[in-house]
Amino acid sequence: xxxxxxxxxxxxxxxxxxxxxxxxxxxxxxxxxxxxxxxxxxxxxxxxxxxxxxxxxxxxxxxxxxxxxxxxxxxxxxxxxxxxxxxxxxxxxxxxxxxxxxxxxxxxxxxxxxxxxxxxxxxxxxxxxxxxxxxxxxxxxxxxxxxxxxxxxxxxxxxxxxxxxxxxxxxxxxxxxxxxxxxxxxxxxxxxxxxxxxxxxxxxxxxxxxxxxxxxxxxxxxxxxxxxxxxxxxxxxxxxxxxxxxxxxxxxxxxxxxxxxxxxxxxxxxxxxxxxxxxxxxxxxxxxxxxxxxxxxxxxxxxxxxxxxxxxxxxxxxxxxxxxxxxxxxxxxxxxxxxxxxxxxxxxxxxxxxxxxxxxxxxxxxxxxxxxxxxxxxxxxxxxxxxxxxxxxxxxxxxxxxxxxxxxxxxxxxxxxxxxxxxxxxxxxx
Numbered sequence: 001x002x003x004x005x006x007x008x009x010x011x012x013x014x015x016x017x018x019x020x021x022x023x024x025x026x027x028x029x030x031x032x033x034x035x036x037x038x039x040x041x042x043x044x045x046x047x048x049x050x051x052x053x054x055x056x057x058x059x060x061x062x063x064x065x066x067x068x069x070x071x072x073x074x075x076x077x078x079x080x081x082x083x084x085x086x087x088x089x090x091x092x093x094x095x096x097x098x099x100x101x102x103x104x105x106x107x108x109x110x111x112x113x114x115x116x117x118x119x120x121x122x123x124x125x126x127x128x129x130x131x132x133x134x135x136x137x138x139x140x141x142x143x144x145x146x147x148x149x150x151x152x153x154x155x156x157x158x159x160x161x162x163x164x165x166x167x168x169x170x171x172x173x174x175x176x177x178x179x180x181x182x183x184x185x186x187x188x189x190x191x192x193x194x195x196x197x198x199x200x201x202x203x204x205x206x207x208x209x210x211x212x213x214x215x216x217x218x219x220x221x222x223x224x225x226x227x228x229x230x231x232x233x234x235x236x237x238x239x240x241x242x243x244x245x246x247x248x249x250x251x252x253x254x255x256x257x258x259x260x261x262x263x264x265x266x267x268x269x270x271x272x273x274x275x276x277x278x279x280x281x282x283x284x285x286x287x288x289x290x291x292x293x294x295x296x297x298x299x300x301x302x303x304x305x306x307x308x309x310x311x312x313x314x315x316x317x318x319x320x321x322x323x324x325x326x327x328x329x330x331x332x333x334x335x336x337x338x339x340x341x342x343x344x345x346x347x348x349x350x351x352x353x354x355x356x357x358x359x360x361x362x363x364x365x366x367x368x369x370x371x372x373x374x375x376x377x378x379x380x381x382x383x384x385x386x387x388x389x390x391x392x393x394x395x396x397x398x399x400x401x402x403x404x405x406x407x408x409x410x411x412x413x414x415x416x417x418x419x420x421x422x423x424x425x426x427x428x429x430x
Contacts, residue, residue, distance in 0.1 A: 020122070023120075024119075036055055060104065125183065134173070163374070299326075311342050313350070349370075352367045360414070373403075
């Protein structure tokens, strides 16, 4: 409508057709709904009217079907159908599905609103914005034909008996017709948006659905990632680590049996290299997914991470039970990364890890007495953890003024799992 050529385009006529067909459709809907409801109410005492009352309840379905197709006159975006396919075949399954759907009752409400209020508004808009200006434009023609060149009436009310007056009124009608084109466009656009809101997905609804699906896919990716980490940890623990343990033991036995000399020196060197490789592999396995986390839970895993920290760590955790696997894993790696940053960057003498579960949220706080000035965006490794926390609907916040102290807080919405209750990777218990 903002384009200069709107008046000369097809959109005003498309808008007029939309409103005009709306007036006709609404009038027919009013007659049909009132007739079916009245006949059903009268005949309900003999049970014959019950099918008519059922048809009245479903009156919104055909009207919504027609409305979704009428929208194409003024809206190029298709209007999706909110109904779901029936659970089975046959009329019974179809009725059972439709009567339980929220969309059916929304469409019934739209049908009642359309039949009572909206179609008169459509008719009024067409009359004021189109028919009245066309009547003014046709004044000279009416004066020459119906009035026989002597007199005619404008809008059945004001007499016109001269040609200059008739031509002036026709010119006024052209101006009003141009203004009415915009009125028709506004009215049709408002009606189309209301119809889309009531019987179809609101504009942008597909985007919202895609956002929901994207969030769910991110959660599934995190769960799959955690499952793959656990699988790699088990394979390394039960496979490569056991082989290295056996190799180290065999090299140690061979070293004991070998006489002093170059062979014993080579065996000692190989035994030392195997021991160092085994230690590095154990550290790698612990970094992938610590076994203590899977076996004993978050509190034990955080205590283990505190024992491994070069900076002394005070623990104050009050965790009532186990939590969903993805929550425990994300919380553990946040704590581990935070303690690693304390050791590398803060210059702190002590650190503290505290937290618990309250009001449906797991809260952990990691603080230190270091120099402060930490920044999540400065490559400390917390950016990826913040993204991982957000996937679980959690929140990670950092307070680190220059001079300290630094406090990292992470929250997860979750519920604890009972000891005998199976846990799922997602944010809930099975």
